[in-house]
Amino acid sequence: MLNNLLEDLNETIADVKAELAKLQKSLEKQLIRSLVAHPCYAVSQTRQLVVKEMKQQSADALKKASTLYQQQLEIAAKSQWAEQAQKVVQSVAAQLNQL
DSSP, X not given: OHHHHHHHXXXXXXXXXXXXXXXXXXXXXXXXXXXXXXXXXXXXXXXXHHHHHHHHHHHHHHHHXXXXXXXXXXXXXXXXXXXXXXXXXXXXXXXXXXX
């Protein structure tokens, strides 16, 4: 009878140790999240903003180059094919403006 009681007590102690190990691991994860995750999130957001700004700058530069090309084409060419080319360039510029 005493042996059964000791075995039950040992099983209970083992269960408690396992539960404490789970709790410790959970607390360690929460601590890591609170200390590391916030700076990582901030870095991620900063990178996203930088990429967005670079995209916008590239689109603006492309629009400006398209407009300049269109203006130079209008000045340089004054024939029927030039009018068609201008229409194509204007249509491309309109599409770029939608970016």
